[in-house]
Amino acid sequence: VKGSQKVYCCAAPGDREKFFDSIAASLAVCYPDISLWYTDDKVSSWEAPSGETEDWLFDLSHMNLFVILVTRKFLTEENRARDAEFVFAIKNRKEPHPGPPGAGGAGA
Numbered sequence: 001v002k003g004s005q006k007v008y009c010c011a012a013p014g015d016r017e018k019f020f021d022s023i024a025a026s027l028a029v030c031y032p033d034i035s036l037w038y039t040d041d042k043v044s045s046w047e048a049p050s051g052e053t054e055d056w057l058f059d060l061s062h063m064n065l066f067v068i069l070v071t072r073k074f075l076t077e078e079n080r081a082r083d084a085e086f087v088f089a090i091k092n093r094k095e096p097h098p099g100p101p102g103a104g105g106a107g108a
Helices: 015-030 053-061 072-076 080-091
Strands: 005-011 034-037 065-069
Touching: 005 015, 005 080, 015 034, 015 065, 053 080, 065 080, 072 080
Parallel strands: 005 034, 005 065
Antiparallel strands: none
16 A cells, blocks of 8 residues: 555464454554555465565565564464564564554463
């Protein structure tokens, strides 16, 4: 969306659905002019969501903020959010954001 801040939300499989509504609502308060991006979390750890790695990496490179939902599953199970998207954010100097307060967390 032209002019809006692009925010990428990533989480371990199944976690995004649990917390997405509260994350989106909290982000809308903090950042009123955003477009929230995410991918299907059912693909494997290193596979690009569409199978098109270059397009996926290009899209990620244009995100202004990464919101990373850190849960027990994120920390303890193999998942693309931790193994690829978080690594991409760090390597490309994107500011990872742990998610808004009350939207889940390490104990979720």
